[in-house]
Amino acid sequence: MSASASLSELRLVVLGRTGAGKTTAVRNILGLQDCQQDTNNDGDDAVQECRKHRGEAAGRQVLIVSSPAWFGSGCKPEERAKHISSFVASSSPGPHAFLLCVPANQPADEEAKALDVLKKLFGPSAVSRNTIILFTHTDVLEEDEQLEEYLVTWRKDLMELVERCGERYHTLEIRSGEQEGRKTVEELLEKVEQAVMESGTQHFSCPLYEEAEEKVRERQVEIVRQRRRGELNDQVSLTDSRPEETVTEEEMEAVREEAERSIGDLNVDVDGIFPSTSISPSSHAPSFLRGLWEKLIGWIRWLSSLVRRESLLGSLVGLFVGGPFGGMVGATVGSVATEVGRRKTEKTK
Structure with a gap:
């Protein structure tokens, strides 16, 4: 049986920096x-709540x-x-894949930390078997x-x-038409299904997801009992362990x-995963470099029709080295x- 036939619904968790x-x-x-399905425009990635979306794809x-x-x-x-x-x-009893959105125009330090956190939170297999890098800003x-x-x-x-x-890894960003765009979606879902098959499990699971599913099911039973007591005047026995049998699928x-919305906080050892939430003086350097990187990318976009990336690489080296010596090194690197690049182009001809 193929993966697509055995999976009635693919559950995906999309993660990434703002x-x-x-x-x-x-x-x-x-x-x-x-804005269909409460999905905001790309500038609203800073939304502060988890969101759940359902639909059909490929x-x-x-x-x-x-x-x-x-x-x-x-x-x-x-x-x-x-x-x-x-x-x-929201993704219980477990997702089929974590999709980590990674901007191709940014340093990867924050995404490396994200993978470290996923490993601590869910175990090594969450990263090595169930995570797909989804490149954006290509x-x-x-x-x-x-x-x-x-x-x-x-x-x-x-x-x-x-x-x-x-x-x-995968990317959904292409420069061709809508038909090719839908093809990239199908290829992504095929990669998800392939990862599930290679893992040998129906979906990803770990103690935290098992705890979540148990609490969700218990809360389901409680909600149904409360509704039935009100609707049927206590005709549903409180000792019935499966009152959901009288409820429609919808x-x-x-x-x-x-x-899922009402189970509250799970047993997450936040302090163990994030031992320090304070910002040390040394953390200002990466922030500075990230800002410098963003400016450089802006220059690349603006100057793409005027200069080649090789020249900008030399400029970047000269900028970091500094002084007359930096200028010479940068010029040499460029x-x-x-x-x-010229020889590589000639070889491909």
Whole structure:
């Protein structure tokens, strides 16, 4: 039996830093337009609540849970516990894949930390078997440049993320039409199904997800009993352990949604996963470098029609080294990179 035949609904958890394109990813997978299914525009990735989306994609029923960037340094401990509990309950009994949105135009330090957190929270297999890197903001690539070529040639830090996730990565951003766009969605879901088959399980699970599912089911029973007592004047016995048998499938789906929202915080060891929430003086340096990186990417976009990336690479080296010596080093690096690129182009002809 194929994976698509055995999975009645694919459950996906979309994670990523603020601005990583989580909302656009959800919209692309489900084929949504604008604000359908409470999906905001791409600028609203800073939403502070977990959101659940259902739809059909490539002939499959898909449930997607998108979560705020709870693994970032700006999130308070109580918010972390709330967000983790929320997306775990919403994707219970366990997702088929975690999709980590990674901007191709940013350093990968924050995403590396996110994988570390997933490993601590759910165990090593959550990263090595059930996480797929979903690259976003791929407009940094040149017009004829493939994503794999960009990663191998320029972005060893991004390749390290891919390697940690069992070489699984994808992008939904293409420069062709709608038909090709739907094809990329189908390819992504096939990768999810392949990961499930290779894991040898029906879906990802761990003690935290088992705890969540148990609490959700208990809350379901409690909600149904409360409703039946009101509707049937106590005709449903309180000793009945399975009152949901008298409830329609549509009613049970609504009851489960309510149960997932009301189970409260799970047993998440936030302090153990995030031992320090304070910002040390040394943390200002990465922030500065990240800001410098963002400015550099802006220059690349603006100057893409005027200069090649090789020249900008030399400029960046000169900027970091500084002084007359830095200028000479930068010029040398730029010249070498240009020559390598020229020879590479000639070889492919």
